[in-house]
Amino acid sequence: MHKQRALRNDLVNSDPHISEFRRILLALYARKAVLVAISLILVFLLIAVLAPLLTPYDPYQQELSQVLLHSSWKHPLGTDLLGRDVLSRIIYGTRVSFWVGIVSVGIATIIGMTLGLIAGYYGRIINMVIMRVIDALMSIPTIVLALAIASALGGGIRNVMISLGISLVPTYCRLMCSQVLSVKETDYVMAGRILGGTDLHIMLRHVLPNCFPPLIVLVTLNLGLAILNEAALSFLGVGISPPGAAWGSMVNDGYRYLNTHPVLSFAPGLCIMLLVLSFNLAGDGLRDALDPRLRGMVE
């Protein structure tokens, strides 16, 4: 019989402690496409913020003697029908896209989450009413809805943001509502009730943290969608008014000169696609990284 010895705890090959945040970063890093996407978003954002420093010309400055020039060293993308430098207008268009995207998604998040919280929390009738309204909103195509609201309010960038925000509300509402409903019946909420916390307090403490992963994914994807829809609206003529530079309206302006100056339409449209693509890739990457089932797996 051998003597019992002390245990060698120092030889324990314990689990290297990786915090949740770091794990997500690692998962994101593993997917090259996502890294490229996020970098591209940051580049665009930088361009938007530093726009005044980057543009060689004033994007609103009309120079009627320099109308419709082709690409040259002075004007890398040429000039438009009013002699404005296209490159500068595209750079300023970045601002519009980001601004509209962020504000409208922000509006949608706040309104949608609040509605969802109310719907889930108060249940029964209020739930039914809110969800039916949401269903009705979802029966109308996003562009049509946004177009109708924006026109009704009179056009202009502020109203575009409001209308896009409203049209994006449904997904947030449903997300929040389902989260609230699933948490409402769990044991720890009931325990909390017994221990005396107010319902609302419990809800917020337990529901909100659970919401963050899908919420972040939704916000990222919706930013892309908002930018796409904003471009569609400004293409149709709603949104930023004439001197302003928005990518969608630039595509529309260039449409007339498609035969001779295709760049006028191509360039802004390409930017739209790249930025939206980046948001979509980033959103997908986040979704995969945050998915608990894919934990530990390398692609």
Place this chain on the structure above:
Amino acid sequence: MASYIFRRLIYTLLILLLVSVIAFMILHLIPGDPVIAMLGPEATQEQINNLRQELWLEKPLPVQYFHWLSNALQGDFGLSILYREEVMPLVFQRLIVTLHLGLLAFILSTILAIPAGVISALRRGGYLDSLITLFANLGVSVPVFWLGILMIYLFGLKLGLLPIFGYASPFEDFWLSIRKSIMPVSCLAVVPIASVARQTRSSMLEVIGQDYIRTAWAKGLGERVVVLEHALRNALIPIVTLQGMLVRIIVGGAALTETVFNIPGMGSLIVQGVFQRDYVLVQGCIIVIALAVALANLLVDISYGWLDPRIRYD
């Protein structure tokens, strides 16, 4: 089953009602006087007042709404301010055009995207998967109107292959119809194809990781049987859900595509209607769209019962 359908019909009617209320409210926020738009700037005050009376514009909003509703229930959706015609026949005429193009886009999305998504899922990480995924991602990111313009430039102006504008009914001139519809349909189909492909891929990936697929492999079954008969049937449920949502996606895309290609469909009708403040017309259009969406959802729900036996026995 019968009671289920009945309940769904009631629900659909409720939604339609809500949609009409929402549309009504939105459209009546429009500033600018539709009456002046109709009569022109030379109209006298008396003419204006008469027309306003006739259109009930003096009455409070709820009354106006109920007036509209009671007429609508009898099939009278009013007169379009812009076209001076009955709304419904006008809408249906345009609807057929959009239906023609939209249906083609939908069919394309089903027969192209689902196999693409399946292949992508099976050959995960390979070249084919990367290629398909790239195109799918591009497809959901591309602005539809820009794509249309690109196509017009490439195939219409530069290569001269296809006619650029307009629409031809297949019943009048079949070949011209095909040539005129290739670009718009392709444009319209890009987003549906891309999103269905993405959904199919992720759905299949999820199903393939399930225990019952492992059991199928363990039984020594071949790849085709496991994928098509064991996996795909389970993966179809979220895909079919997405297909139900394609109706509103396609109509939204149609609004842009028809504007770019100058096609007289529902999409361009709505756009014109909104800009011209023709609220009567837009109201009618939105109702029709909502009806189509509701119908699509009903079909989707019924197909759930067919796809998933657990739902049948509920």
Place this chain on the structure above:
Amino acid sequence: MVHLLEVRDLTTQFKTYRGLVRAVDGVSFHIDESEIVGIVGESGCGKSVTQLSVMQLIPTPPGKIVKGEVIFEGTDLLKLNPKGAEMRSIRGGKIGIIFQEPMTSLNPVLTLRRQLTEMLLVHRSMGKKEARKHAIKQLGLVGIPEPEKRIDDYPHQFSGGMRQRVMIAMALSCNPRLLIADEPTTALDVTTQAQVLELMRDIVKRFKAALIIVTHNLGVIARYAQRLYVMYAGRIVESGPSKVIFHTPRHPYTVGLLKSIPRLDESTERELVPITGTPPNLVNMPPTCAFLPRCPYHTDKCEHEPWPELRQVGYQHFISCYVDVR
């Protein structure tokens, strides 16, 4: 001596973002006709992965069988193409496997008839009518009441225990030579457990098949298995006749396991002693014995020498340890 199945030095690893995991690290075992062999160990010790490796069911992007031979009826299965016709005919046709989770291991959208007969159509080239009759008989064999009526039902219409029986029927339908049962009773309640195990033993005897039972439940093994392999951290640490191992376990891990469960043949005053510490993290394991941090019998040699190979300590009794606990 030629065994029905002989596994030699099987090594399977998985790539994870944390590093390389050797789930199966040089495992060797064998089984003959009409034998019941048990493979025992904690969760994560590699026993299930071993069986999946035998069947070549390891998902290959993260996983890979890097070494070893799996000789079944004379053929090395690892040399066959996993998706090829020969391997496919062995899976299901010659080797049947029953998985742990009856609730999720059956396809929810296909009828039982479909799931039971497809193997027969593929492996035995039966006609549809004949296959259906055979399937009904199988269901009856495993104790499903009114099989003719229930064969057209769907999995969700059955309870967990019933589903496990259906899985057994499925695994047996082509009369395989070898049956692998991976935690067959873990998801079942106690009475059903006993029934299912009796059923398996009965069938094995009747069809002269071989049975590998993979489990962490020592009680199950004690009753049914003739020979036993104890696994820890991807390796076999002790092997031998089950009665011998239960009576005189020689590896510190096995000793610890047996001390931690209650036994009817002991006085009730004996304390249940759990094994201290936690199962090892399999990423980038050191070359020394994996049980070392938890082992009350370790010597200096254990700290410096690599994990030892199996050595014989009795008739058919092997342990992988420098210390022989007696």
